[in-house]
Structures are given as C-alpha cells and as structure tokens.
Amino acid sequence: MLLKIEKRAEYSKSMVYLTPVIALVLTVLTSIVLFESLGVNPIEALYQFFIAPLDTEYEFSELFVKATPLILCAIGLSVGFRANVWNIGAEGQLTMGAIAGSSLFIYFPETDSIFLLPAMIIMGALGGAAWAAIPAFFKTRFNANEILTSLMLVYVALLLLSLLIHGPWRDPAGFNFPESQTFSDSADMPILIPGTRMHFGTLLALLAVFGAWIMMARTLIGFQVKVIGEAPRAGGYAGFSQKKIIWFTLLFAGALSGIAGLSEVSGPIDQVVPSISPGYGFTAIIVAFLGRLHPVGIFFAGLLMALTYLGGETAQINLGLPVAVTGVFQGMVLFFLLACDVLVHYRFRLNIARKATS
Amino acid sequence: MNETEGAVPQLELRGITKAYPGCLANDHIDLKIMPGEIHALLGENGAGKSTLVKIIYGVLQADDGDIIWAGTPVAIANPHSARKTGIGMVFQHFSLFEAMTVTENIALGMSGRQDMKVLERDIVQVSNSYGLPLEPNRQVHTLSVGEKQRIEIVRCLLQKPKLLIMDEPTSVLTPQEAEKMFETLRRLSDEGVSILYISHKLDEIKALCHKATILRGGKYISECDPTQETAKSLAEMMIGTNLQAPEHHETSKGGRVRLKVRNLSIDADVEFGINLSAINFDVRGGEILGIAGVAGNGQIELLAALSGETTSRDAETITLDDKAVGQLGPNSRRDLGLAFVPEDRLGHGSVPEMMLTENAFLSGFRRMSLLNGGFINNGGTSDYASDIVQKFDVRTPGIYHTANSLSGGNLQKFIVGREVLQKPNVIIVAHPTWGVDAGAAAFIHQTLIDLAENGAAVLVVSQDLDELFAISDRIAVIAEGRLSVGRELSEITIEEIGLLMGGTQGMGEAGGVSDVA
Numbered sequence: 001m002l003l004k005i006e007k008r009a010e011y012s013k014s015m016v017y018l019t020p021v022i023a024l025v026l027t028v029l030t031s032i033v034l035f036e037s038l039g040v041n042p043i044e045a046l047y048q049f050f051i052a053p054l055d056t057e058y059e060f061s062e063l064f065v066k067a068t069p070l071i072l073c074a075i076g077l078s079v080g081f082r083a084n085v086w087n088i089g090a091e092g093q094l095t096m097g098a099i100a101g102s103s104l105f106i107y108f109p110e111t112d113s114i115f116l117l118p119a120m121i122i123m124g125a126l127g128g129a130a131w132a133a134i135p136a137f138f139k140t141r142f143n144a145n146e147i148l149t150s151l152m153l154v155y156v157a158l159l160l161l162s163l164l165i166h167g168p169w170r171d172p173a174g175f176n177f178p179e180s181q182t183f184s185d186s187a188d189m190p191i192l193i194p195g196t197r198m199h200f201g202t203l204l205a206l207l208a209v210f211g212a213w214i215m216m217a218r219t220l221i222g223f224q225v226k227v228i229g230e231a232p233r234a235g236g237y238a239g240f241s242q243k244k245i246i247w248f249t250l251l252f253a254g255a256l257s258g259i260a261g262l263s264e265v266s267g268p269i270d271q272v273v274p275s276i277s278p279g280y281g282f283t284a285i286i287v288a289f290l291g292r293l294h295p296v297g298i299f300f301a302g303l304l305m306a307l308t309y310l311g312g313e314t315a316q317i318n319l320g321l322p323v324a325v326t327g328v329f330q331g332m333v334l335f336f337l338l339a340c341d342v343l344v345h346y347r348f349r350l351n352i353a354r355k356a357t358s
Numbered sequence: 359m360n361e362t363e364g365a366v367p368q369l370e371l372r373g374i375t376k377a378y379p380g381c382l383a384n385d386h387i388d389l390k391i392m393p394g395e396i397h398a399l400l401g402e403n404g405a406g407k408s409t410l411v412k413i414i415y416g417v418l419q420a421d422d423g424d425i426i427w428a429g430t431p432v433a434i435a436n437p438h439s440a441r442k443t444g445i446g447m448v449f450q451h452f453s454l455f456e457a458m459t460v461t462e463n464i465a466l467g468m469s470g471r472q473d474m475k476v477l478e479r480d481i482v483q484v485s486n487s488y489g490l491p492l493e494p495n496r497q498v499h500t501l502s503v504g505e506k507q508r509i510e511i512v513r514c515l516l517q518k519p520k521l522l523i524m525d526e527p528t529s530v531l532t533p534q535e536a537e538k539m540f541e542t543l544r545r546l547s548d549e550g551v552s553i554l555y556i557s558h559k560l561d562e563i564k565a566l567c568h569k570a571t572i573l574r575g576g577k578y579i580s581e582c583d584p585t586q587e588t589a590k591s592l593a594e595m596m597i598g599t600n601l602q603a604p605e606h607h608e609t610s611k612g613g614r615v616r617l618k619v620r621n622l623s624i625d626a627d628v629e630f631g632i633n634l635s636a637i638n639f640d641v642r643g644g645e646i647l648g649i650a651g652v653a654g655n656g657q658i659e660l661l662a663a664l665s666g667e668t669t670s671r672d673a674e675t676i677t678l679d680d681k682a683v684g685q686l687g688p689n690s691r692r693d694l695g696l697a698f699v700p701e702d703r704l705g706h707g708s709v710p711e712m713m714l715t716e717n718a719f720l721s722g723f724r725r726m727s728l729l730n731g732g733f734i735n736n737g738g739t740s741d742y743a744s745d746i747v748q749k750f751d752v753r754t755p756g757i758y759h760t761a762n763s764l765s766g767g768n769l770q771k772f773i774v775g776r777e778v779l780q781k782p783n784v785i786i787v788a789h790p791t792w793g794v795d796a797g798a799a800a801f802i803h804q805t806l807i808d809l810a811e812n813g814a815a816v817l818v819v820s821q822d823l824d825e826l827f828a829i830s831d832r833i834a835v836i837a838e839g840r841l842s843v844g845r846e847l848s849e850i851t852i853e854e855i856g857l858l859m860g861g862t863q864g865m866g867e868a869g870g871v872s873d874v875a
C-alpha cells in the first residue's frame with residue numbers, strides 16, 4: 001500500500017471550503033498535545049480558549065470589537081492577494097491611519113462639530129492609503145518587491161507613532177505618560193450597544209465585507225483584480241493594466257487598514273498610545289487566507305481570530321498560560337491551512353501494490 | 359521493418375489501462391517498438407496519446423497492464439527512473455524554469471551533479487550537430503516557443519536514450535529544419551535508438567515512420583505501415599469518419615484595406631527580444647494573409663504590437679479601417695473591430711483557473727456589451743459563453759467549468775469562437791491549430807475562411823506551412839524582425855518560403871528577405 005499524491009483534473013471547490021475546517025481541527029488536536037506538555041488539562045484549556053470568552057453578552061460584544069480591525073485589514077489585504085500583490089504592511093497602514101485621523105483631534109481638540117468624526121475617518125483612510133502608496137510607487141516604478149517595502153514601512157510607521165507620542169502629541173496634563181489626551185465625544189466612535197464597547201467601526205467593517213463581496217463578484221474592477229492575479233498576460237490581452245491594479249489594491253488595502261487604525265484610537269482606546277494594535281495588521285493576513293480571500297469567509301475568520309485574542313487573555317488569567325499562546329495558536333492555524341491547501345489541487349490516493357504478472 | 363521473429367522489442371506495452379475520474383483515458387492498449395524503429399502514435403486530441411506516453415515516461419502510473427523493456431517487465435516509478443532505464447521524452451508542453459538559463463534548465467533535467475562548463479560545451483556541440491542552435495546562457499523567458507522546444511530536444515539527446523519519445527516536435531520548425539531533424543532521427547534510428555513519434559502532420563509520419571499505432575477514444579484501433587497508407591486514410595482511421603478539406607472560394611481581390619501597417623519599428627523591451635524593423639503590410643477585407651516564420655523571429659513582438667499589448671510611438675504605424683491606432687490599447691482597438699487569438703491558449707488567451715463564462719467575458723465584454731455601469735451582466739455573459747460552446751462545438755461538461763479542464767483543441771475552438779462571435783472586421787490569429795487534432799483544425803480553418811468571405815481581414819501567424827498554404831491568399835515571411843513582401847500563393851513555393859524563413863538562421867543571406875519583388 002502506498003499513499004500517493006495525484007493532481008486533480010480541476011480544482012476541488014468543496015476542498016476550498018473544507019480545508020479551513022480541517023486546518024482548525026488539526027490546530028485543536030495539536031494544541032491538545034501542546035497544553036498537555038505545558039501541564040494544563042487540555043479540555044479545560046480549550047474551554048478557556050473557545051467557550052469561556054463567549055460567556056456573557058459583554059464578552060460576546062468584545063468579539064466584535066476585536067474582529068473589527070481584523071476584518072477591515074483582511075478585506076483590504078485579500079483583494080491585493082487575489083491580484084498577487086503581497087502587501088503585508090497592513091500594520092503600518094493601520095498605524096498611519098490612526099495617526100492621520102487623530103491628528104485632526106489633536107490639533108483641533110476644542111471642535112465639537114458632528115463632522116469631526118467623519119473627517120477623521122476620511123483622514124484615517126487617506127493616511128493608510130498614503131502609506132500604502134509608497135510600496136505601490138516603488139513596485140510600479142522600479143519593480144521593488146512590495147513584500148519587503150510594505151513590511152519595512154511598518155516599522156517606520158511604528159517609530160513615527162512613538163516619536164509623536166513621546167513628543168509633540170503627549171498630553172500636557174498626563175503626568176508625563178506617553179499618551180495623548182483622551183478623545184472628546186465628537187471624536188469618539190459612537191457605541192452601538194450601550195454598556196459594551198462595540199462601536200460604529202464594526203458597521204464600517206460589515207460595510208467593507210459587503211462592498212468587497214459585490215466588487216469582487218460583480219464588477220469589472222474585481223474581475224480585473226482576479227485576472228491579473230491568475231494570469232497577468234491574459235490581463236494584458238484583455239487590456240487590463242497591471243500597474244493600475246497594483247495601485248488600486250494597495251490604496252484600497254491602505255485605506256481600509258487606515259480606517260481600522262482610526263476606529264481603534266477613536267473607539268476602544270479613546271486616545272493615542274504608543275501601541276495601538278496587538279498585531280491586527282499581521283493577524284489579518286491569517287484572517288484573509290483562512291477566509292479563503294472571500295469577504296464572507298473573512299468575516300467569520302475575523303471572528304474566529306478575534307476569539308483567539310480573547311481566549312489567550314482568559315487562558316492567561318485563569319490558567320496562567322503565557323501570552324505567546326495566542327500567537328502560537330494563530331501561527332498553527334495558518335501553518336495547517338497552507339499545508340491543507342494542497343488538497344485543493346491534489347488528492348491522496350491509496351495505491352494498492354500490484355504484482356507484475358507476465 | 360517487419361516484425362522479425364525472435365527479435366526482442368525494445369519496449370512492449372500489454373493491456374495498459376488508465377482511468378481518470380469520469381473517463382477511461384487508456385483502455386487496454388498494446389504497443390510494440392523494435393530497436394531502431396520509428397513508431398508513430400496517432401490519434402485525435404483526447405485519444406489517450408499523452409496519457410500513454412506519460413505512463414511510459416513514468417509521469418503517470420498505469421492502473422493495469424505491463425511495461426516490458428527489452429524483454430523484462432519493469433515498473434517505471436517516475437521520470438527519473440525512466441531516464442535511468444534509457445527513455446527520453448520531449449514534451450509538447452515544456453517544463454522549463456523561465457528565470458533560469460538554458461544550461462541550468464538542462465542540468466536540472468539530468469541526474470546527478472553537472473559540471474556546468476562541460477555541460478555547456480556538450481550543449482553547443484549536440485545542438486549544432488543536430489541543427490538545433492541554442493545559446494546556453496540565455497534566460498528561458500526570453501526565448502520563443504520554438505527555441506524552448508529545442509532545449510527539451512537537446513536535453514534528451516544529451517542523455518543518449520535508447521527510446522526517444524517526441525510529442526509533436528516539428529510544429530515549430532521550418533521545413534528545412536524539420537527535414538534536418540528527420541535526418542537526425544533517422545541517424546538515431548540507424549544507431550539503434552527507438553523513437554516513439556507523436557504528430558498530427560500525417561505527411562511527416564508517412565515520410566519518417568516505419569510503423570504507426572492508432573488510438574481513438576482511449577482504445578487501440580490498429581497498427582499499420584504508414585508508408586502504405588495515404589494521409590487521408592490515416593486521418594480517417596484517427597477520426598473514424600470522413601474528412602473534408604477546407605473549402606476556399608476564390609476571393610474578390612478588390613476588398614478595401616482594413617488593416618494597414620506602415621514602417622512599424624519597435625525595440626524589444628526584454629533582453630534577447632527581437633526588434634521589429636520597418637514592417638509594412640496590408641490586409642484587405644475578404645483576404646487571409648499568412649505570416650510564416652520560425653519561432654522567435656519577431657512574431658511575439660509583432661502580435662503584441664498589433665493587439666495593442668505594446669503600443670508604438672507613432673499612431674500612424676497601424677491603421678484599422680482608416681483609423682490610426684498605433685497608440686491605442688487593446689480595448690480601444692477591440693472597439694474598432696479587432697479580434698485577436700494569441701499563441702498561448704492557457705494564460706494568455708484564457709485564464710486557466712477561471713470558468714468559461716469568465717473567459718468569455720475576458721475579451722468579449724466590450725463588443726458584446728456585457729457591462730452595465732461597471733457591473734458584470736451575468737446573464738448575458740452566460741448566454742454568450744453557451745453560444746460559443748454550441749456554435750463552435752466546444753466539448754465541455756458545462757460553461758461553469760474552468761478553461762484548463764478543456765483539452766487543447768476544445769479550448770482553442772472556444773477562444774476562436776469567442777473572437778469570431780464578436781463579429782470582427784479584422785482578426786489576428788496566432789498558430790490557430792498548434793496541438794489541435796485534425797477534426798478541430800479543419801473546423802477552425804473553415805471558420806477563418808468563412809469569416810474572410812464575409813468581408814473580414816484575416817491575419818494568420820503560423821509556423822505550420824501546410825496550414826498557411828491551405829487557407830491563405832498571400833503569404834509573407836518574418837525573419838529576424840523583418841517581414842518580406844506578401845506574395846500570392848501561386849507565385850511562391852514551400853521551398854522559397856523555407857529559404858526566407860531560414861534566411862537569417864545561418865542557411866543563407868538575410869539580404870534577400872526584405873526586398874523580394
């Protein structure tokens with residue numbers, strides 16, 4: 001008997017949706033081994049990870065709070081990934097969006113116009129897009145690898161944030177803590193459900209999901225993105241410009257990541273701090289792939305990854321597990337997912353050894 | 359080449375069976391090749407030839423049946439063990455790394471470590487002695503289809519195989535080059551090397567092969583001596599029905615010029631690309647102009663310039679129905695009635711992983727008005743795709759299947775159909791029947807002729823001279839980026855064209871190309 005990998009004649013549509021499930025099952029199985037070796041009861045640990053964070057209505061709403069930036073970033077990234085534009089700098093674009101958006105409040109703190117928040121959201125989108133425009137320019141002009149440029153710009157953005165918050169943006173009445181003053185009501189994201197932290201940004205994320213879905217499924221620009229990603233020469237044949245798509249996907253991802261960043265500082269954080277995101281921009285890469293680069297898939301994948309953040313916190317509090325467990329969990333999901341994706345184009349077959357008879 | 363009693367076949371297949379989901383690709387196939395025999399494997403696309411040779415070469419494993427090599431049953435687990443056994447293969451679709459050089463690609467296909475210096479010398483030597491010139495240090499992505507195929511052939515010859523499998527090797531060669539390769543093959547055959555030869559060119563098989571095995575629908579049909587058959591009888595055995603030659607009425611020569619190219623010069627943007635220099639030609643409505651030439655002489659560049667994938671500096675260099683279009687992109691040219699069938703079906707003419715509907719939309723969305731304010735008209739797109747499938751006899755389980763699930767011939771019919779249904783005024787077709795079976799080829803030829811008779815200007819770029827002679831009114835030859843004057847079919851012979859094609863390939867002087875009266 002021999003296990004054999006065989007290419008499928010046509011890619012398996014069911015496997016496209018099944019592999020995330022298989023990857024999750026494998027992640028859970030592996031984590032049981034992991035918890036066991038850490039000396040923790042695996043059942044208890046899994047309970048703390050996946051069930052306990054959803055116990056109360058408040059905690060359930062927290063899921064959406066965490067999922068909002070993940071979904072926003074992942075939607076943007078997924079469109080780029082469909083076009084083979086590997087923007088992995090959403091974290092930086094998120095940071096620049098937060099900086100650009102909150103600059104309006106920082107420099108006009110007294111404003112109580114109802115247009116302040118919309119203007120901040122627009123500024124956030126522009127800030128993120130501007131940051132993403134840098135890799136787009138270098139890619140289209142000099143063919144510089146966007147993986148490198150977008151990643152490096154993450155660190156530039158984080159340092160810029162740090163510079164601002166330790167310098168000019170520090171709250172004069174803040175006892176020298178590296179924090180801005182807290183946002184006024186007109187600069188805050190409205191809360192959707194009183195008593196929770198679920199805010200207007202979640203609606204923006206849902207809007208992004210819906211909009212991206214329509215765009216990818218029904219519009220010419222979405223079609224162009226897909227064609228350029230799968231067969232650039234066929235794209236040229238159809239008269240689609242690869243450069244235009246590179247610009248579009250990067251600006252689109254930058255804008256959504258920028259909105260994500262702004263909705264964090266104007267939402268749950270309520271001020272500018274040196275660390276805006278616990279790596280949402282990076283986790284969004286996992287979310288995008290786990291969601292099969294499909295907006296609806298990304299919505300659910302975003303919720304799931306948000307759960308790992310929450311679960312990591314509960315496991316930390318209740319079981320004394322290190323915070324790194326969250327990262328390990330997320331990494332395993334991506335690892336198994338990429339491995340399982342072989343099944344989309346290939347299948348395993350048992351080859352029963354035959355005896356050569358002559 | 360009769361079967362000698364007592365002689366041991368180099369390769370014998372008994373009852374080879376291979377099933378794919380939903381189709382029996384090989385159904386108990388028998389085959390016997392004697393040492394030194396040139397054996398043709400004939401059959402339509404989808405007849406199971408590729409599957410069978412992949413089994414011999416170890417790419418696929420048979421579900422049932424035996425492979426007997428020089429009298430002993432063998433199991434060929436993978437291409438590596440096939441090469442070790444002494445089987446070499448030149449594939450129809452190349453397996454080359456585009457970003458690597460010729461030498462590196464050849465080294466990768468060989469077992470063990472290679473001394474690159476020695477290998478380079480061997481490559482030059484083998485390629486020269488077999489008339490397959492190659493520059494060892496060029497990167498593969500800068501090469502044309504024809505040159506890429508030479509790499510594959512040289513790669514095999516370097517390993518001194520006992521059985522050489524060749525999958526349509528001459529489709530990209532000039533007649534002279536092909537003839538030279540036949541000499542090579544005959545010499546190999548005299549040296550005792552068996553050759554399994556797959557081709558659609560029946561005349562070629564008659565001239566070269568000692569034996570032919572015919573497959574149809576995955577089944578063994580018969581074994582015959584091709585020298586005793588006519589091309590027509592061979593084709594009929596392959597298809598199982600009677601063949602009709604394309605009907606070509608005398609066209610009215612007074613049609614107006616629909617595609618005019620004047621002084622088109624474009625510098626190649628990739629290293630080793632071919633510069634187009636001062637290309638001039640006209641195609642009139644109702645006319646088919648054939649452009650012959652060996653791969654890599656500027657066809658790719660010319661086609662890109664005509665389709666609008668590269669634009670020229672001067673708008674006046676290309677005119678479509680009296681409109682200067684040299685600076686317009688592909689879509690604006692389509693709006694003016696240009697249609698285009700590229701050389702590569704997968705990845706250029708179609709998106710392999712996309713459904714037929716999406717591939718119909720790809721080039722048809724403007725002419726067929728499949729867009730409503732930026733939104734894709736799904737209903738209209740499906741209707742259009744179904745229309746193509748029906749009218750052009752595309753054999754597919756449905757329009758929601760991907761392009762790469764179709765066989766080469768069917769995909770080509772789909773692409774040609776997609777372009778023809780857009781009712782073009784000018785259609786440019788590159789290699790319309792490369793790797794397409796005889797039935798589909800005849801159909802595509804007839805389609806192009808019908809289109810011309812309805813007033814369109816048709817430009818066909820091909821390396822298959824039989825094809826060009828079958829359908830063209832005039833033929834011009836491209837060599838090293840220059841185009842000869844187009845000449846009426848009655849004024850030119852295959853030999854003359856062959857000389858023009860090879861003119862700059864070291865066989866003669868290039869000077870004669872551009873100033874043929």
